[in-house]
């Protein structure tokens with residue numbers, strides 16, 4: 001088991017079609033949720049207002065747009081995200097060392113006046129299995145995420161990134177490759193009593209925190225709960241309980 005000093009944070013994924021629905025949810029959840037994730041769906045629908053409306057309400061924002069482009073373009077996009085006030089942004093580690101270094105440099109430069117967001121890398125999408133990964137990488141052997149994920153995490157760390165997004169099942173491998181200070185953002189979380197939906201490699205909040213997650217990303221178990229604020233509070237209580 002992994003022993004950590006600091007608390008883990010809950011991030012609720014605002015997977016809604018429009019800003020109104022998202023803000024209604026934020027209103028309902030009140031103080032029970034501090035961190036929200038804005039993904040491509042909400043961003044394509046509402047744009048930068050999604051970020052500014054959350055910041056107006058005192059929330060922390062993870063802008064989950066998974067940039068993957070040439071270094072110059074990614075650096076410019078990260079700079080805009082910093083201007084918007086995002087507290088966490090991400091890029092694909094497979095974009096390579098130069099791309100990741102450009103992302104970190106842009107965040108550092110733009111943040112001289114304010115606070116700098118965490119710059120996080122996506123390793124292998126959790127929807128990819130060994131078959132999908134081998135095909136995408138043109139490898140005839142079965143190349144497994146358990147080999148590629150720690151490799152990309154190490155590359156991300158060497159490039160100056162603050163951490164990675166990964167499945168809970170990869171936490172220990174990444175900790176071994178990247179050490180205790182690397183930030184691990186973990187989706188695919190399901191409380192013991194909730195539906196698995198389309199997530200395959202799931203873990204409970206307590207298990208993921210004990211393994212060493214820094215942030216848990218949770219969508220449907222909170223969004224679809226009868227009383228979302230209560231579901232969020234229950235997950236946070238389960239996370240905090242790991243430190244008693």
Ligand code: C5P
Pocket residue numbers: 013015039124125126127165166187188189197199217218219220221
């Ligand atoms: O509803 P659920 O808890 O499955 O939502 C998880 C959120 O995390 C979704 O917004 C999903 O897009 C995102 N995510 C994921 N797996 C990844 C990266 C992001 O489930 N590898």
